[in-house]
Amino acid sequence: MALSRMLKLNEICCSRYPVFPQYNSCIPKFSNNVRTFRRVSHEAKSKKPVFESLASPFQNITVNANNIRAQNLWKPLGFTVAFSSVCFGGAAIWQYESMRSHAISMLKQPMGFVHKKTHEAHLKAGSWRRQVNNWWNSLTPGERVFVPICAINVLVFAAWRIPRLQPYMLKYFCSNPGSSNICWPMLLSTFSHYSAFHLFANMYVLHSFSSGAVASLGKEQFLGLYLSAGVISSFTSYLYKTIARQPGLSLGASGAIMAILGYVCTQYPDTKLGIIFLPFLTFSAGAAIKVIVSLDLAGVVLGWKVFDHAAHLGGAACGIAWSYWGNELLWHNREPILQYWHELRGAIK
Structure with missing residues (x-):
C-alpha cells in the first residue's frame, strides 16, 4: 500500500x-x-x-538495470549531435523560405489584388473556417508556435488512455537508457505526459514564456532550440542514470521547457515573475533561474527522486548557453548553410 x-x-x-x-x-x-x-x-x-x-x-x-552500460551512450550521443544540427539547419532554411516567399508575394502581386483574393477566399470558405482563420490570425507569433506543440502533447496524452497503445507508448514515448529503442524516445518522450496535472503544468509554463522567447528568437530559432533542448535534456538524463546506475522511465516536456525558461530568464533577468497561486509574491527572472538550477543541482548531487533533475539541468544549461553564445557563434554564422541551400534550390529548378 x-x-x-x-x-x-x-x-x-x-x-x-x-x-x-x-x-x-x-x-x-x-x-x-x-x-x-x-x-x-x-x-x-x-x-x-x-x-x-x-x-x-x-x-x-x-x-x-543490467542493460545500462556506458558503451551504450555513444549511439544516443551521436543522435543528439545529429538531431540538434538538423534542427538548427532546418530552422535556418525555414527562415530563408519564409522570407523568400514573402518577398515574392510582395513583388509579383499588387496589394489591391492581394486584398481582393484574400477577401474572396474568406467568402468562399465556410463559417467555421472563417472563425478558425480569424482566431488563428488573432494569435501572437508565440501563441502560433505554442498551439501546435500543445496539440501534439494533448494527442499523446490521449493515446496513453488507450490500453492497446500502452505497450507502444512505453516503447517509444518513454526515454530509458536500458531500452533497445534508445534514440527516438529521446525526442518523442518530450511530447509525452501520463498525468493530466503534469501536462497542464508544463503547458502553462510553456505558454507563459513562449511569446517572449519567440519575440526574441523568431519562430524558427525558437523551435530549433526547443526540439534540440528536448533531446539534449534526455541525453543528460541518460548520462546521469548510467553513472548513478539508476534505471527508469522519463517522460515530459520539462527539459525542453527549461531551455526556454533558461533563455528568457538569462536574456531578460530583470523581468518580474510571479506564481499563479501566489499572485502577491513576485521575483526577478534572474533570481528565479538561479534558484531553479540550484535546486536541480542539489537534486542530482543528493540523489533526490522528486523530478528528473538531470534532464532539467540539461535543458536549462542549453537555454542559458544559447543566450550567451548561441546567436553569436551559431545563428549569426549560418550563411554557409543558406548559401548552399540557395544554390541547391536554384539547381533543382
Missing part, C-alpha cells in the same frame, strides 16, 4: 518522471512487447537474487 501511494504521488508531482529508490518486489510484467521490462515474481519465489530494479511511474512496470 505504501508503494502504491508513493507511485501515485510521483504520477501527480513529477515534471519528467524519475525513478524511486530500489524495490525488489513482485511486479507483474506489463507487456511482452517491451524488452526492458520483465516478470520477476517467479524469481522472488525461488529466493534467487533478482535484477536490481527501480519502480517506474507505472505500478506494474519494473526496469532492468
Whole structure:
C-alpha cells in the first residue's frame, strides 16, 4: 500500500518522471512487447537474487538495470549531435523560405489584388473556417508556435488512455537508457505526459514564456532550440542514470521547457515573475533561474527522486548557453548553410 501511494504521488508531482529508490518486489510484467521490462515474481519465489530494479511511474512496470552500460551512450550521443544540427539547419532554411516567399508575394502581386483574393477566399470558405482563420490570425507569433506543440502533447496524452497503445507508448514515448529503442524516445518522450496535472503544468509554463522567447528568437530559432533542448535534456538524463546506475522511465516536456525558461530568464533577468497561486509574491527572472538550477543541482548531487533533475539541468544549461553564445557563434554564422541551400534550390529548378 505504501508503494502504491508513493507511485501515485510521483504520477501527480513529477515534471519528467524519475525513478524511486530500489524495490525488489513482485511486479507483474506489463507487456511482452517491451524488452526492458520483465516478470520477476517467479524469481522472488525461488529466493534467487533478482535484477536490481527501480519502480517506474507505472505500478506494474519494473526496469532492468543490467542493460545500462556506458558503451551504450555513444549511439544516443551521436543522435543528439545529429538531431540538434538538423534542427538548427532546418530552422535556418525555414527562415530563408519564409522570407523568400514573402518577398515574392510582395513583388509579383499588387496589394489591391492581394486584398481582393484574400477577401474572396474568406467568402468562399465556410463559417467555421472563417472563425478558425480569424482566431488563428488573432494569435501572437508565440501563441502560433505554442498551439501546435500543445496539440501534439494533448494527442499523446490521449493515446496513453488507450490500453492497446500502452505497450507502444512505453516503447517509444518513454526515454530509458536500458531500452533497445534508445534514440527516438529521446525526442518523442518530450511530447509525452501520463498525468493530466503534469501536462497542464508544463503547458502553462510553456505558454507563459513562449511569446517572449519567440519575440526574441523568431519562430524558427525558437523551435530549433526547443526540439534540440528536448533531446539534449534526455541525453543528460541518460548520462546521469548510467553513472548513478539508476534505471527508469522519463517522460515530459520539462527539459525542453527549461531551455526556454533558461533563455528568457538569462536574456531578460530583470523581468518580474510571479506564481499563479501566489499572485502577491513576485521575483526577478534572474533570481528565479538561479534558484531553479540550484535546486536541480542539489537534486542530482543528493540523489533526490522528486523530478528528473538531470534532464532539467540539461535543458536549462542549453537555454542559458544559447543566450550567451548561441546567436553569436551559431545563428549569426549560418550563411554557409543558406548559401548552399540557395544554390541547391536554384539547381533543382
